[in-house]
Amino acid sequence: MTTKRISGSPARFIRAWSAISGRSINGTPASSRSSAIEPTSSPIAPAKAKQRLHEDKNAPLKDMRIGGLQPVTLLDYPQKLAAIIFTAGCNMRCPFCYNYKLVLPELLSDDNLYDEREVIAFLKKRKKYLDGLVISGGEPLAQEDLPDFLKQMKQIGYAIKLDTNGLAADILQHLIGEQLIDYIAMDIKGPLADYQKFSGVPAGQVADSIKLVMKSGLPYEFRSTLVKNLHTSEDVGKMAQAIKGAKLYYLQNYSQNVPLAGDKFCGRQFAAEELETMRALAAGSVKKCLIR
Numbered sequence: 001m002t003t004k005r006i007s008g009s010p011a012r013f014i015r016a017w018s019a020i021s022g023r024s025i026n027g028t029p030a031s032s033r034s035s036a037i038e039p040t041s042s043p044i045a046p047a048k049a050k051q052r053l054h055e056d057k058n059a060p061l062k063d064m065r066i067g068g069l070q071p072v073t074l075l076d077y078p079q080k081l082a083a084i085i086f087t088a089g090c091n092m093r094c095p096f097c098y099n100y101k102l103v104l105p106e107l108l109s110d111d112n113l114y115d116e117r118e119v120i121a122f123l124k125k126r127k128k129y130l131d132g133l134v135i136s137g138g139e140p141l142a143q144e145d146l147p148d149f150l151k152q153m154k155q156i157g158y159a160i161k162l163d164t165n166g167l168a169a170d171i172l173q174h175l176i177g178e179q180l181i182d183y184i185a186m187d188i189k190g191p192l193a194d195y196q197k198f199s200g201v202p203a204g205q206v207a208d209s210i211k212l213v214m215k216s217g218l219p220y221e222f223r224s225t226l227v228k229n230l231h232t233s234e235d236v237g238k239m240a241q242a243i244k245g246a247k248l249y250y251l252q253n254y255s256q257n258v259p260l261a262g263d264k265f266c267g268r269q270f271a272a273e274e275l276e277t278m279r280a281l282a283a284g285s286v287k288k289c290l291i292r
């Protein structure tokens with residue numbers, strides 16, 4: 001069993017910073033989130049790290065399934081220079097997702113995971129350069145060991161931004177209550193009554209998560225990736241209604257790539273004017289609606 005080892009001198013870090021300051025490592029965001037890491041672009045090399053972790057009986061942490069690490073981003077955490085961790089596995093199956101390498105179980109072999117303790121050691125070293133840490137995915141709330149991991153990150157001193165699909169409101173509530181997150185970015189996939197069509201699963205606790213986010217007292221944003229041939233203006237109106245009164249709602253155009261549903265998916269991008277029409281519609285329900 002192998003996992004990936006983090007490496008990278010400060011010079012390499014600076015090069016990575018320069019390289020990605022204008023974009024994500026793997027291109028444009030997948031659905032509402034940043035896209036997954038490709039090892040060719042990250043300071044990471046294969047290692048038998050997981051095996052070492054299991055051999056160490058004093059290891060303080062259980063494993064978290066980490067599928068990627070972006071060493072620095074200027075774009076993903078408002079006002080902060082941050083790193084991004086991509087957790088592996090997701091409890092949704094959005095047909096337009098192209099983070100499929102982090103979603104589909106058959107592609108999630110332990111060989112493709114990063115060693116948690118090496119990630120932590122890396123982030124400890126990088127704290128002098130970074131203010132924040134974005135926990136993205138996949139779906140971070142599907143990670144059993146997320147609270148323990150976040151406690152470690154808070155001890156190091158990171159401000160934490162959570163990217164979530166909001167399906168697990170009970171876990172979200174726990175993280176908010178324990179003051180383990182500082183910013184929440186939550187996806188709204190489609191009208192709640194028809195969530196299966198947009199996310200592959202029923203809305204479950206998504207409505208509860210919306211309420212939690214809005215009452216959390218934390219900075220937050222909601223965001224929806226809009227896909228032509230999937231979302232309609234009426235859908236956008238319903239999504240905005242579901243987060244009525246929210247401080248900030250981002251609409252993001254679908255980025256055509258290889259989606260989860262493969263060639264069968266016939267989603268397209270909206271034209272800029274179409275997107276603006278939908279933004280104006282949504283803006284009637286929330287305090288601020290922007291296109292990103």
Ligand code: SF4
Pocket residue numbers: 030031032033090091092093094096097098099103137138139165199
């Ligand atoms: S929530 Fe949807 S878009 Fe996001 S990682 Fe999961 S399947 Fe992909």
